[in-house]
Amino acid sequence: MSNARPISSINLNPSVQKKLREAGYKTVQDLKETTPVLLSKELDISNQEAQMILQQVTESGERVSSVSVSEVAQKQKFMITTFCHGLDMLIGGRGIALGQITEFCGVPGVGKTQLGIQLSVNVQIPRSMSGAEGEAIYIDTEGSFIVQRVVEIANGTIEKLNESSDGKNDLPLDLETVLSRIHYFRAHDYIELLALIKIMDQFLKEHRTVKLIVIDSIAFPFRQNFSDMMLRTRLLNMIAQDLAIIAESFEIAVVLLNQMTTRFGNSGNSDKVTLVPALGDSFNNKCPNQIILYWREDMRFAHLVKSASSQEATVQYQITTSGIRDCPSNWPIRKRYREDD
Amino acid sequence: MTEATSLARIPEEAKILFGEVNVEEYCKKQKISMEAFEKLRRQVIELNKVKPKRGLELLDKLNTRLTNYLSIGCSGINDLLAGGLHLGDITEISGESTTGKTRLCYAATLSTACLNVDNTVLYIDTLNSFSPELMRILFQESDRFVDARDQGMCAENVFRRIRISRNCMDVFAVFSLVEDLRQKLQVKVFATIRNGNTISPTTNLAKFRQSEDSFYSGLKLVVLDSIAPLFLPILGGYADEKANSLMTSLTRMLRDLAREHDIAILVTNSVENSRSTNPMSAFASTTAKPALKTTWTYMPDVTLLLTLGEDIGLKQRVYINQQGSEVSGVPRICEVLRSHTGIIPCGSSVAIRGLQAQFLLIHITGSNGILSNLGIRCDRNGILLLSSSVERKDELINQSFKRNSCDSI
Amino acid sequence: MEKLHSMLFRPKIAEALRCSNFETVADILHHNKNDLAKRLKLSGKEVSELVNTIMQEIKMSRLISYPPKNALMLLKEGTHRMLSTGDNQIDKIIGGGILSRAITEIVGESSVGKTQLCLQLCLTVQLPEELGGLNGGAVYISTEGNFHLKRYYQMVSSFQQKYSSLRDIDLAKNVHCVTVPDLETQRNVLRHQLPVLLSRNNIRLVIIDSVTANFRTFETSEFPNFRQRASEICQLGIQLKEISDRFNAPIVCVNQVSDNFAIEDFEECDDDAHYEYNCYQRQLLIGNGTKIPALGLTWSNIINIRIMLSRPKRILTEEDGSAGDNDPRTIALLMAPHAQRRFGEYYIDRHGIHGLVN
Numbered sequence A: 001m002s003n004a005r006p007i008s009s010i011n012l013n014p015s016v017q018k019k020l021r022e023a024g025y026k027t028v029q030d031l032k033e034t035t036p037v038l039l040s041k042e043l044d045i046s047n048q049e050a051q052m053i054l055q056q057v058t059e060s061g062e063r064v065s066s067v068s069v070s071e072v073a074q075k076q077k078f079m080i081t082t083f084c085h086g087l088d089m090l091i092g093g094r095g096i097a098l099g100q101i102t103e104f105c106g107v108p109g110v111g112k113t114q115l116g117i118q119l120s121v122n123v124q125i126p127r128s129m130s131g132a133e134g135e136a137i138y139i140d141t142e143g144s145f146i147v148q149r150v151v152e153i154a155n156g157t158i159e160k161l162n163e164s165s166d167g168k169n170d171l172p173l174d175l176e177t178v179l180s181r182i183h184y185f186r187a188h189d190y191i192e193l194l195a196l197i198k199i200m201d202q203f204l205k206e207h208r209t210v211k212l213i214v215i216d217s218i219a220f221p222f223r224q225n226f227s228d229m230m231l232r233t234r235l236l237n238m239i240a241q242d243l244a245i246i247a248e249s250f251e252i253a254v255v256l257l258n259q260m261t262t263r264f265g266n267s268g269n270s271d272k273v274t275l276v277p278a279l280g281d282s283f284n285n286k287c288p289n290q291i292i293l294y295w296r297e298d299m300r301f302a303h304l305v306k307s308a309s310s311q312e313a314t315v316q317y318q319i320t321t322s323g324i325r326d327c328p329s330n331w332p333i334r335k336r337y338r339e340d341d
Numbered sequence B: 001m002t003e004a005t006s007l008a009r010i011p012e013e014a015k016i017l018f019g020e021v022n023v024e025e026y027c028k029k030q031k032i033s034m035e036a037f038e039k040l041r042r043q044v045i046e047l048n049k050v051k052p053k054r055g056l057e058l059l060d061k062l063n064t065r066l067t068n069y070l071s072i073g074c075s076g077i078n079d080l081l082a083g084g085l086h087l088g089d090i091t092e093i094s095g096e097s098t099t100g101k102t103r104l105c106y107a108a109t110l111s112t113a114c115l116n117v118d119n120t121v122l123y124i125d126t127l128n129s130f131s132p133e134l135m136r137i138l139f140q141e142s143d144r145f146v147d148a149r150d151q152g153m154c155a156e157n158v159f160r161r162i163r164i165s166r167n168c169m170d171v172f173a174v175f176s177l178v179e180d181l182r183q184k185l186q187v188k189v190f191a192t193i194r195n196g197n198t199i200s201p202t203t204n205l206a207k208f209r210q211s212e213d214s215f216y217s218g219l220k221l222v223v224l225d226s227i228a229p230l231f232l233p234i235l236g237g238y239a240d241e242k243a244n245s246l247m248t249s250l251t252r253m254l255r256d257l258a259r260e261h262d263i264a265i266l267v268t269n270s271v272e273n274s275r276s277t278n279p280m281s282a283f284a285s286t287t288a289k290p291a292l293k294t295t296w297t298y299m300p301d302v303t304l305l306l307t308l309g310e311d312i313g314l315k316q317r318v319y320i321n322q323q324g325s326e327v328s329g330v331p332r333i334c335e336v337l338r339s340h341t342g343i344i345p346c347g348s349s350v351a352i353r354g355l356q357a358q359f360l361l362i363h364i365t366g367s368n369g370i371l372s373n374l375g376i377r378c379d380r381n382g383i384l385l386l387s388s389s390v391e392r393k394d395e396l397i398n399q400s401f402k403r404n405s406c407d408s409i
Numbered sequence C: 001m002e003k004l005h006s007m008l009f010r011p012k013i014a015e016a017l018r019c020s021n022f023e024t025v026a027d028i029l030h031h032n033k034n035d036l037a038k039r040l041k042l043s044g045k046e047v048s049e050l051v052n053t054i055m056q057e058i059k060m061s062r063l064i065s066y067p068p069k070n071a072l073m074l075l076k077e078g079t080h081r082m083l084s085t086g087d088n089q090i091d092k093i094i095g096g097g098i099l100s101r102a103i104t105e106i107v108g109e110s111s112v113g114k115t116q117l118c119l120q121l122c123l124t125v126q127l128p129e130e131l132g133g134l135n136g137g138a139v140y141i142s143t144e145g146n147f148h149l150k151r152y153y154q155m156v157s158s159f160q161q162k163y164s165s166l167r168d169i170d171l172a173k174n175v176h177c178v179t180v181p182d183l184e185t186q187r188n189v190l191r192h193q194l195p196v197l198l199s200r201n202n203i204r205l206v207i208i209d210s211v212t213a214n215f216r217t218f219e220t221s222e223f224p225n226f227r228q229r230a231s232e233i234c235q236l237g238i239q240l241k242e243i244s245d246r247f248n249a250p251i252v253c254v255n256q257v258s259d260n261f262a263i264e265d266f267e268e269c270d271d272d273a274h275y276e277y278n279c280y281q282r283q284l285l286i287g288n289g290t291k292i293p294a295l296g297l298t299w300s301n302i303i304n305i306r307i308m309l310s311r312p313k314r315i316l317t318e319e320d321g322s323a324g325d326n327d328p329r330t331i332a333l334l335m336a337p338h339a340q341r342r343f344g345e346y347y348i349d350r351h352g353i354h355g356l357v358n
Helices: A014-022 A036-043 A047-063 A069-074 A085-091 A112-122 A147-164 A175-180 A190-206 A229-250 A280-284 B002-007 B010-017 B023-030 B034-048 B055-067 B075-080 B101-115 B132-141 B143-150 B155-160 B171-188 B201-208 B213-217 B237-261 B293-297 B368-373 B393-403 C011-019 C025-029 C033-040 C044-061 C071-077 C088-093 C114-124 C149-162 C183-200 C213-220 C226-247 C272-282 C296-300
Strands: A065-068 A101-106 A135-140 A182-186 A210-216 A253-258 A260-264 A273-277 A289-296 A299-306 A313-320 A323-326 B090-095 B120-125 B162-166 B219-225 B264-269 B271-273 B288-290 B302-308 B317-320 B326-329 B331-339 B359-364 B383-390 B406-408 C103-108 C137-142 C175-179 C203-209 C251-255 C257-259 C291-293 C305-310 C329-335 C342-349 C352-355
Touching: A014 A036, A014 A047, A036 A047, A065 A069, A069 B132, A069 B155, A069 B162, A085 A289, A085 A299, A085 A313, A085 A323, A101 A112, A101 A229, A112 A135, A112 A147, A112 A210, A112 A253, A112 A323, A135 A190, A147 A175, A147 A323, A147 C071, A175 A182, A175 C071, A182 C071, A190 A210, A190 A229, A190 C025, A190 C044, A210 A229, A229 A253, A229 A280, A260 C296, A273 A289, A280 B271, B075 B331, B090 B101, B090 B237, B090 B288, B101 B120, B101 B132, B101 B143, B101 B155, B101 B219, B101 B264, B120 B171, B120 B213, B132 B143, B132 B155, B155 B162, B171 B213, B171 B219, B171 B237, B213 B219, B219 B237, B237 B264, B237 B293, B288 B302, C011 C033, C011 C044, C025 C044, C033 C044, C088 C329, C088 C342, C088 C352, C103 C114, C103 C226, C114 C137, C114 C149, C114 C203, C114 C251, C114 C352, C137 C183, C149 C352, C175 C183, C183 C203, C183 C213, C183 C226, C203 C226, C213 C226, C226 C251, C226 C296
Parallel strands: A101 A253, A101 A289, A135 A182, A135 A210, A210 A253, B090 B264, B090 B302, B120 B162, B120 B219, B219 B264, C103 C251, C103 C305, C137 C175, C137 C203, C203 C251
Antiparallel strands: A065 B162, A260 A273, A289 A299, A299 A313, A313 A323, B271 B288, B302 B331, B317 B326, B331 B359, B359 B383, B383 B406, C257 C291, C305 C329, C329 C342, C342 C352
C-alpha cells in the first residue's frame, strides 16, 4: 500500500498533532473513518475542536481539483487593455490577463504610475467592447495618485471609446462613474500594506465586481531598513502568495509596480553598476509576468522579461495627456541590443 | 471475529503488534477471547509485514527502468538523462527565471501526450501561470509533433488528456491533490486488495466508474511547476523543521505513486545564490544552486540546472536548426547537477556518479520579427539544442559554433 | 507600534491572544492566516475577525481610510492643493504649482537659484488661497544654518508692494527656521520636533535646504557605505511622506548635483544592464550635460516631483543673482505624476525669480 497522506501534512496545532499521533492516527485515510464525537472522546478534546480537525481534511480536499486543458482553453478570457497596441501584444495578446500577477519595473519617471492609472480606468471598459467591465482597487504607497491626472486619463479613455462605439448606443461611460469605480487605499508603511492585503479577500467578497488590483509601488514600503532581512524575504513571499491566491480565486488581475535599484559589481568588474528590479530575486521569481520599462534617449520602451504566454520582446510606447498610447509608426524604432544598432 | 477486526482500528495495530497493550485488559474491553486476539494479531502482522525482494526481481526492475522512459521534449537533454524522464523517478529542473523551465515542462507534457493516444498528464501549476495558448502554439507549430499531427491527433484530443490543477497555491492544497490522485490511482488495483483493508469499497467503485477512470489509468507523467513557492514562505526562521518534514512527506508520497504506478515525476525549482564547491565543474563561476536548501537535495533522483548563456559570455546569435532554418536567441546551458541513479550518458566513457557534469546547449528561439526581416520562417517558440558532450566550457562553445546544427522541439 | 492588549476583542479571541506570545500588531501581521489559526487555535473566520478588528483599531491612529474612498470622493474633497510660486510662467512649467501631499525636489548646481525659489515659496505660502497660497506659515530646515535674512527682507518689500493685502503682516514671523548640522539632529527633528511644529502652528510648507549635505559624510568617509546611506535615505523618505500626507503640506527638498561618473566609459561598455544604467543617467541631464542629481537612484525613487534648475556655461561668474544675468537660465520639470516634462527659462532679479514668456 503506497504511503497515504500523513497527519503531519495537515495544518494543525503541534499539540493536536501529537494527540492524534498518540491515539494511533497516522494518515489522513484513518481520519476519514471517524466522526467528531468519537474523535473528541478519543483525544479528549471538545466536540468543536474535533469538528475543526475533520473540517480541515474535507475542506482542503474539496477546494482543489483538476480540469482538462481543453476546458481551460475554452473559457473566454477577458483582458485589460493598455490602449497601446504594442504593449498589449507584448503582454500576451490583448492586454493584462486576469487571474495572474503582472509586475512592471522601471526607473522613476518612466511612467509606472501612469500605467497603473490607465489600467484602473481601462478595466471598466464594458464587455460589449471586449473589456473586463470591472472595478479597480488602487493601493498607493508613494503618494503619486493625483486625482486631476486620473480625470485626464479617464476623459481620454471615454473619448476613445466614444470614437469606436457606433454612436447609436448610449455613451458607455461617463467621468463620474469611472471615478467612482476606482477604490483608493493609501498605505504609509509595510504594516498598513500587510493589513490591507489581509482584509482584501473580505473586501473583495463584498465587491464582487473588482477585476484589478494595482499596488503602486510594492517596493517603497520594503526599502526601509529591516534589521532582519530574512523577515523581509518571508514577508514578501507571504504577500506574493496571498496575492496569487486572491488573483486566482477571484479572477482578478494583480499589477505590481516595482522600482529599480542599482547593483554594484558583476562578476569580474566591480566598477560596473547594473540596474535590477528591486526587492530581490526571490520576490521577482514569484511573478509569472515581468516587464521592465526604461528610457532610451527621450523615448520610453517596455521590455518583456518573462511571461506565462509570450516571448521576450521590446516595444515602444508614449504617454500623452490622455494616457498611455502607441507611438506613431513614423517614429524611429530602437532596439534593445546594441549589436543591432 | 469480524466485528472485532472492524472495531480494532488500524491505528491501534502498532500497539497490538508491539505489545504495548495489556492483552487481558484489551480482550476484556473488546469482549473477545484470547485465541481470537492471537488470530487478530497474526492478521495484523500479515497485513503490515514487509516482504523481502529477490535479487532477480531487482535486476528485472533495473532493466525495465533503463528502457522505461519518456522524452523530455528535447533530444540532447534526453541524452543527458540517459534516455529521458524515467518512470518511477523524480526529475528536477532548476534554474533562474527565464531559463526555460516552464517551456521544458510544456515540451515534456506534449511529448508524453503525443506519444500514445492513451497517455495522460497531470500538470500541477502552483504559480497560476499556465497558458493554454502557448501550449497550443507549441503543438501546432513545432516540428517535433509533426508525426503526431499526421496521425490525426488534433489539439483538442491532446488537450483533453492533459489536466491542470486548480487552486493549488500552497503546500496543503498540493497535499490534498496528491492524496486525491493516490486514491484514484489506488482504485485501479482495487481488485487485488485483500480483506480487512479499510478502504470503503462502494464509494470508490462509483468513482472508478466515472469518466475519469481513463485519465488515471493512462497517467504517465506528473509535472509540478514549481515546487519553490510551496516551501519558500515557510522555510527559514522558526518553522524550518516543519517545512523539511512536509517536503519529505510530499516527496515520499510522490515517489511511492511513481514507483507503484510507473509514472514519471517532473518538478521545477528556482535557484538561490551560492558559490560552487565542485572543482570538477566546468562552471566554477556558477553562482546559483537549486533553492529549498539542503533537505531538498536528497529528494529528487536527478537534478538538472539551467543557466543563461549570458552569464558565461554567450550572446544572442543566429543558429541554423536541424530543419535548416535560421533561428536567433540567447543560448541556455543545461547541466546534470546531481544524479542519484548513476546516469551513464550514451556514447561516452564511464562517468563517475555525480561528479562529471555533461554540458549541452539549449537554445530558445528569439522573436519572429528578426527573422522575418531575413525572409526566413523559423520554428517559433521552440527549444533548440546544440548537441555535444564535452567537458570543458571553451571546447563546448567552439564546437557548437563550428557545427552549427541543432535540435528543435 | 500598536500593542494588542490595548485593543478590544471578543472574549474568545482576547483569551487566545493572552495565551500566545503575540504582543504587537506587527506580530500578528507577520504571519499568514493558516499560521495564525494554528497557533491561536482559532477557526479561519475568527482569524479574519481578529485581523478586521486590528484594522479598525489602527486606522484611528494612522491615516488609513477604510472603507476606502473612491476617486470621485477624492476629487470632490480636493485632496491635493497647489502652492503657487508667485510667477505664472513658472507655475505653468511646473504643472500648476507645488503639489501638496508630495515631495518636490529642486535640484541644480550652486548659485543657480534653488534657495531663491525656496525663499519665494516661503512668501507665497502665506497668501490666501484665492491668490495661490495656502494661508499658512513655513518651516525652513537648513543644514548650513544661514537663512538669507537680508535677501528675504528684500523680497518681502517687493512682495508687499505686489500684494496689498499683505502689507501690514509681518511676513517673517510665520517662517520658522531650524538648523540641522548633522544626520543625528536631522533624524530627531524630523521625528519629534517637526510634527509638533506642524500640529501646533498653522504651517503649510516644509523646506529642507539641502537634503544632500548631511549624507555627504557617507561619501567622504574612508569606507563609503552605500547600503547604510540608502537605508537612511529610505527612512527619511518614509518619514517625510507620512508627515506630508498627515498635514496635507507640500515638502520641498533642495538637492545638489554630483558628477556623472558613468559618462566616461559610455561607449565601451558591452554589458547590457550597465548600458541601461547609463541611459537612465543620461536622461537626467540637461543643460551642461555632465552633472546629475546627487543621492542616486535611492533618492530618485522617493521623490514625487523633480524640478531642475541649470545655467548655460559662462566664463564670468557673478556673486549673487541680484545684478541680473544676461543669459537666461533653464528650469525643467523632469518628473511629475500630474504633468508632462516641460522646459522654460527664468531669470532672477531683486524682486525674486521670474519665468520668461517665450
